[in-house]
Amino acid sequence: MFxxxxxxxxxxxxxxxxxxxxxxxxxAMEIAQPYDEIDLINYNEISSLSKEYGIRLNSFHLPFAxxxxxxxxxxxxxxxxIEYHTQLIKKAAAIGIEKFILHPSAEPIKxxxxxxxxxxxxxxxxxxxxxxxxxxxxxxxxxxxRTCLGRNSEExxxxxxxxxxxxxxxxxxxxxxxxxxxxxxxxxxxxVTIHVSDYDFLNERHWLPGEGxxxxxxxxxxxxxxxxxxxxxxxxxxxxxxxxxxxxxxxxEDIVRNAKQIFAGEKPAAIAERKRGLEKxxxxx
Numbered sequence: 079m080f081x082x083x084x085x086x087x088x089x090x091x092x093x094x095x096x097x098x099x100x101x102x103x104x105x106a107m108e109i110a111q112p113y114d115e116i117d118l119i120n121y122n123e124i125s126s127l128s129k130e131y132g133i134r135l136n137s138f139h140l141p142f143a144x145x146x147x148x149x150x151x152x153x154x155x156x157x158x159x160i161e162y163h164t165q166l167i168k169k170a171a172a173i174g175i176e177k178f179i180l181h182p183s184a185e186p187i188k189x190x191x192x193x194x195x196x197x198x199x200x201x202x203x204x205x206x207x208x209x210x211x212x213x214x215x216x217x218x219x220x221x222x223x224r225t226c227l228g229r230n231s232e233e234x235x236x237x238x239x240x241x242x243x244x245x246x247x248x249x250x251x252x253x254x255x256x257x258x259x260x261x262x263x264x265x266x267x268x269x270v271t272i273h274v275s276d277y278d279f280l281n282e283r284h285w286l287p288g289e290g291x292x293x294x295x296x297x298x299x300x301x302x303x304x305x306x307x308x309x310x311x312x313x314x315x316x317x318x319x320x321x322x323x324x325x326x327x328x329x330x331e332d333i334v335r336n337a338k339q340i341f342a343g344e345k346p347a348a349i350a351e352r353k354r355g356l357e358k359x360x361x362x363x
Contacts, residue, residue, distance in 0.1 A: 079298065079341040083136055083311030084333055085110045085273070091124060096131040102330030105132065106309040108179070108271075109170065110139035113148065116166070125173035136309055137177035137218070137247075137271050138170040145184035150202035151195040151227055152184065160202055164209050171213035177271055178210055179218050179247045182237050183227035192227075199227050200240045207241040218247040218271055221261070223254060223282050224359060230255050231264050238268070245270045249313070250292060251277035251284060254359055258292065259300035266304040273313035280358045283321050284314055286328065287336055288346035298340055310337055318350055325350030 083106030089095055091109070099107065107128070111119060128135050140163050141148050148162065149155045167178055182199045203219065210217045219237055222228045228237055230253070238244040246269045253261060262269065276290030277283040287294050298310075316327045332349060339346045 079302070080306075080308075080310035080337075081106050081134075082334055082337045083108065083309035084330065085139065085311065085313040087111075087139075087313060088315035088317060091119070093127055096127045096133050098330045099133050100131045103334045104330055106134045106136040106311060108137040108139055108311055108313075109135065109175070110179075110313075111141075113141045113143050116141055119169075121169055121173050135173065135175050136311060137179055138166070138175045139179040140166060140181075142181040142184065149184040150180070150206070151182060151187070151199035153194070153198050156198055156202055160205055163206055167206075167210055167213055167215065171210075171215045176215045177218050177245070177247075178215055179220055179271070179273075180206065181222055181226070181228075182219055183222065185222075186225045187227065188225075196227055196233070196236065200237060203237060203244060204240045207243045211243055216243060216245045216270065218245045220247040220249050220273070221252045222249070223252045229253075231261050234265070247271050247273060249273040249275075250297060251275045251282045251290070254279065257296075259296045262297070262300040262304060262306075267306075269301075269304070269306060269308070271308040272301075272306075272311055274310055275312065275314050278352065278356065280356060283352075284319055285322065285352070286312075286314055286332070286346070286349055287340060289322065289348040289350060289352060294340045294346060295343060310340075312337075321356055322350040322352055 082104050084104050085108040087110045148159050150159050207217050228234050248269050276285040276287045276292050278290050312333050336346045
């Protein structure tokens, strides 16, 4: 149905990781490293390993923390963030990466500053869309939870209205106020990549599908309906989140098994159980 992909979040990017991807049947990778590790990326080595092991470099997740330093919506951080992202786009595009995932804001954002932050984010997106275009790439705006910008389809539509070249990364565990199939149908082919993980509709969890409450068949059906051509790319770590009861770490084989269950029309099996009494989503100001 879809190509199976996996983000490198919380993983060491080395030859062993590429080997694990290949042996399990994962063929697409998103490069996503913490802010304090981003400068350690060896782009030439990653390019060489991707060719050797047949793993396609689908996308690069631009850093989104620390919040007071990296934020395209914050006027005091805008210039530095744009310059920082520009350099990363150039480095990653040079090895053939064509999609760059970007958070439209950090948080918290107070209601009385939301319009100002939205205008700043749109200005930044317009500039970065042009920079990505010059490098033969596209910028993909990700939907976000809580008080972040882009927390619903209305805000996402406003953000991407500034440049027709902007595309979307659908994060399946970030929407709290609308159904995923409706969001998918609204934006259609503008969605060019996704982050697959599950949640309980209370807060983002980054659980393996089957451990939360998403109806995965409706998501897959909506993506097929709109002609989505990107990978079914998981954004989960091997180590399990604290919101789950203790369980074993995930493997690449778990990821592929999970995807195949969804593609076969089955309910994906959980690896761990969620903890009881988890907190609800609240405005974090």
